[in-house]
Amino acid sequence: MTFYEEAREAFRSGDTNAVERLAERELERARTAGDLPGEVEALGMLARVAIRRDDIPEARRLAKEALETARRTGDRRTERTPAHILAGSARMAGDLDAARTLYGESIDLNESLGESRMVAQEQHNLGYIELHTGHEDRARELFASSLGQVLAEGYDEMLPYASLAAAVIAATDGRAARATHILAAVESELRSRGHILDPDDAQEQQALRDRLIGELGQASFDAEYRIGADVGLREAVAA
Structure with a gap:
């Protein structure tokens, strides 16, 4: 499996410590190799670890670092993960107005890239924001x-x-x-x-x-x- 596949499976299985180990190793490799997309994915996984551990400020910090790194690649596809995690961090922090804006931006990004599965995922996430802010029909x-x-x-x-x-x-x-x-x-x-x-x-x-x-x-x-x-x-x- 690739780093992302292995780390994602560990995260889905609830093995947060394994995700952290894999992500730290990948981050070191990517930075040594000058692999910016790899660095983005590693930072994204570490941000997910922070969310799972309820450290939302750290998750936001890591997601912002990942987004800044993604923008240095010149490839907008690498912005997808950081944009998703930034929106999710806002949702977990209870900042629903910010989450609405960030999910909307993520949907726009993924629509522009033809990433229909990520659009479906972010529509789902935005649905909860709308439901919890009283916009039931939109949800x-x-x-x-x-x-x-x-x-x-x-x-x-x-x-x-x-x-x-x-x-x-x-x-x-x-x-x-x-x-x-x-x-x-x-x-x-x-x-x-x-x-x-x-x-x-x-x-x-x-x-x-x-x-x-x-x-x-x-x-x-x-x-x-x-x-x-x-x-x-x-x-x-x-x-």
């Missing part, structure tokens, strides 16, 4: 667009995230049983992959779980959860 549009793109392109890595957003919207609509079914399918899929969600979406996952238990009661939640756990993720969101 629905963004989540629907993201999920549609994920399903159409077979973007399986993103499917648990987009499906979780569908569960959040179901809960918002008062459809607690459906939301629980989808949540169970999401978590079943993650367990089968040996993955956990990124920190920002993991917060949404826990908030949804707490909400559904509060609305249904533990016994009813458990019963509905068992139903969803036996359903495939694509089937769950299509139901």
Whole structure:
């Protein structure tokens, strides 16, 4: 695997220490070789480590350094990761106005580069910003667009995230049983992959779980959860 693939898999698996080791080694290699794109990716991974450890100021510092380095390459594609992490850091810090602006800029960048999967990812992230600032209709549009793109392109890595957003919207609509079914399918899929969600979406996952238990009661939640756990993720969101 490449550095990015290996570090990404370790991050998805929750092995933050391994990500840090890999990123520090890659950063040293890239700086010695004068490999600016490699340096950008290594700094981005270290920023993800900082987010996972809830050190948002350090994540922002590293993401800004990565963005400055990316701009020195003259290749706008290298700006994608730093732009994404800067927006995510603002979201995790609760600075939703800044996050909205940064996600919008990231969407514009990726649209200009023809990066449809990153557009879908950032639309998903922006959907949460809009939902949490009271713009529910806009959030629905963004989540629907993201999920549609994920399903159409077979973007399986993103499917648990987009499906979780569908569960959040179901809960918002008062459809607690459906939301629980989808949540169970999401978590079943993650367990089968040996993955956990990124920190920002993991917060949404826990908030949804707490909400559904509060609305249904533990016994009813458990019963509905068992139903969803036996359903495939694509089937769950299509139901």
